[in-house]
Amino acid sequence: MNAVVRRLREQGYRLTPQRMAVLQAVLKGPGHLSAEDIYQQVADAFPMMSLATVYKTLEVLRDLGEVVELSVEGQARYDGNPRPHVHLICEKCRAVMDWSAEVDFPVAEAAIVASGFRPSYYRLEVYGLCPRCQASDDGKAPVPPQVGLKNGEGRVEEAK
Amino acid sequence: MNAVVRRLREQGYRLTPQRMAVLQAVLKGPGHLSAEDIYQQVADAFPMMSLATVYKTLEVLRDLGEVVELSVEGQARYDGNPRPHVHLICEKCRAVMDWSAEVDFPVAEAAIVASGFRPSYYRLEVYGLCPRCQASDDGKAPVPPQVGLKNGEGRVEEAK
DNA sequence: TCTTTGTTGATAATCATTTTCCACAAAGAT
DNA sequence: ATCTTTGTGGAAAATGATTATCAACAAAGA
Ligand SMILES: [Mn+2]
Ligand SMILES: [Mn+2]
Ligand SMILES: [Zn+2]
Ligand SMILES: [Zn+2]
Secondary structure, three states, rough: OOOHHHHHHOOOOOOOOHHHHHHHHHHHHOOOEEEHHHHHHHHHHHOOOOOOHHHHHHHHHHHHOEEEEEEEEEEEEOOOOOOOOEEEEEEOOOOEEEEEOOOOOOOOOOHHHOOOEEEEEEEEEEEEEEHHHHHHOOOOOOOOOOOOOOOOOOOOOOOO | HHHHHHHHHHOOOOOOOOHHHHHHHHHHHHOEEHHHHHHHHHHHHHHOOOHHHHHHHHHHHHHOOOOOOEEEEEEEEEEEOOOOEEEEEEEEOOOOEEEEEOOOOOOOOOHHOOOEEEEEEEEEEEEEHHHHHHOOOOOOOOOOOOOOOOOOOEOOOOOO
């Protein structure tokens, strides 16, 4: 947190209460929030905060590499942990969870480089159902949102 | 192609010229096209084609599992190859390329299942610079972090 | 305190995607 | 072939997330 603040100043960015608030919401709040989520969180302490400012601040943090922007159902989510890690994404409630086990890069990086492509990072997301949504047998239970899930790539053997 | 047509009828969908055109553009075209791209492609043969119809048709094909929808820079791209494969995505020109090498499920599935999550499929995308964009060295090249993953214990960290 | 600029916030503008509504056409039946 | 039913296409409007504007403001430095 202090380290992020330091880097902000080093890069010439000003330290404003709004930026501190967004930063805190992203780093200390429940992770993987949307811009709107962050706006709501911050609105408590800063009722005058504008949603546009939230977006602008997140853009700054993203360009600095302090937060990672991911996309869930076409909506941006922000991760305060910029280190590469796997995400488990629930197709029903859209919750995003970290899978913090060490994962070997699944593709031979050398082979990709040899092909002429220059990789910089990768993104690995596992889609499925979170425990809570499995329990609720048909949508009767309190499972917040739901929309038709998008199809993806790479089918995995169905767990039985 | 014929197989897809067969499955369309089996599911009770009608076989219309518009659907054939979209299907052909997705299956035989350059791949990973946006809805707008497909619309332009199809517009040659069907000047009366509506963009809304392209979207509707792509939704049908997606729900049937015949095409895969991926998101690049917040924009939907459609892949006529529903088989699991890795994508190489250029951060500069946004080209999407297939990495045809076989890839094992990159995370210990048993461990994920043991954690309570029920996986159904995964998505693996490698970001970087395509050969063509490396050649034209005009733009910015922030050279982000390395590709390797290193994390702690194999545990799911759910966002509260 | 003065100056310089980066930043904010309210609002309008974008832009991809979805929804509406209805004429129309594809199948199936008569 | 004609009738019926019902899915489908087209045009336009609606949506919803994100971005652009721009005048007023405030953070840093002098
Ligand atoms: Mn995360
Ligand atoms: Mn592909
Ligand atoms: Zn869930
Ligand atoms: Zn490129």
